[in-house]
Amino acid sequence: MSAEGEQYGSSEEEDMYSDDGQEMEEDEQGEAPAAQAQPVLGPKEWVGLASMPAATQQALLNALGKLRGRNVNEMTVIFIGKQGVGKSSTVNTLLNERVAPSSPFQPENVRPLLAGRMAAGFTLNVLDTPGLLEGDSVSARGLMALRAALNGRKVDAFVFTDRLDTWRVDNADRAIFTALAENFGAELWERTILGFSHAQTTPTDGKPYEQFVAARVEQYRAAVRSTLGMKNLALPYVLIENGSRCKTNGDGEKVVNDKPWVTDMVSTMVDVASVGEGYEYDHSKAGKKLDPNNKHKIWILPLFLIQVFVLRPLLIGQIKRDVKKAESKAKGKK
Template sequence: MCSRVRAGFTLNIIDTPGLVEGLFVNDHALDTIRRSLLNKTIDVMIYVDRLDGYRVDNLDRQVVRAIARSFGPQIWKIAVLGLTHAQLSPPDGISYSDFVERRSNALIEMIQKEVVFKKGDPQIPIALIENSGRCSTNSGGEKVLPDGSVWLPKLVEHIVDIATGSAEPIVIDKKLIDGPNPNKRGRVFVPLIFLFQYLFIMKPMVYLMKRDMESEVRRRPSWEVLAGQKEESPSAVEPVQTEEY
């Protein structure tokens, strides 16, 4: 982590390792990142991909879902999409701006689909990034992209907009790292389960049993019913008096 202070504003930047190892998401790296951020607050996440990628594949989707699982889906509401290798020359017949738009739209659409953005959620901002020594510079030494824009101030602008905006930052606490308590999970549903069992299982069962018993009594001959009632009633015992002689 590196920090810079300017005009009373402190910027902490945490550079994380790559999240892909081979053709799979590195869950261990994600867990290590999360634990190293304990008791810290994430105001902005810069999700970095390459501008010169030509398609969005299943591995990209897995990475987006893994980040949402580890830090909560809300982290994508404070994200900036950073596209590196921005000093590229687009294929013949495609302008630089059109190529940037196609690539960024494909990634944004994938992220919004995987994380399920709502209709009113703000669009994820795009920041082009190029740190190569081959990148052109202006008279002030700032790196200039093929479209003539200076990329670093634009990236900082997006960071400030999100950090000072209405989106809630992500606080990394023990609950986020360890997950919910499995002993408490589902307790709130226990009374509802008992109520369901009583209304839809026990009560109908008792009703059916009573109905079957009444139906059985109605089907028995009257003499059998009377005999059964007589057996259930106590026998009358006449007192016997004896005389002594």
């Protein structure tokens, strides 16, 4: 794997996003400008492909060739999800190059990162985005970074990444599902693949591995569908294992449950990309929703006024009446 790291460095006048290896800058208010950045650099040759196992190389070229057969020469995929679930590591493994910082001792990127790679006349654009959780709340900065990545770009597939070995979908997860739909439209979820990292895990309840995976996938699908009220969402899934101890087959390919997972993931991306014209972000849909934690703040002032001018006088009046009643009782006893 190449040691070349790509950091997105651009001037303050540029958008938060620019092409190939450059992070996005924010404006002074911390928001992503609406205009599209001009490309600074084009995609690079996919050098990491040449050092993959021959079987993987051929399988990837065959998968991408399905799009070329439809006169499509480019595919764009964005990885989204919480922090620490393996988005950056998956980008590195997919390209077989170290383009995103993925060490647990390195801080997470605060801006989206793009790596565009060309091979056999086809361009694969892969974007890594910051985590969407800040404490127990949805990260407004993470949403703004994603908006910057989407501006002026057609996206063929999203990979919503979470861990296979975390057996829960909590309220924070559901808040992320909702925030993505509110800010970027439900269409985003129609082009989303569920990516489960840390897939080389042993089920703790003694279930066969296939049953364990099926239960986790259905749990996640049900949570997304019920949260969004979209019971017909397809939500295909892929299993991901970026660890150095990932098993390999006789051809040297990384496998999960005896299946080469990198080629399986790309094939699933191609299947999603082959449906329709891709997702294009509509800036007008975002409005003021980009701070998901602001949606109830409109009630703060009315509630304060009710407390001051209604509840407080009532409470003070009741206290005075209680005091007078107590004093009357005391006088009666005398």
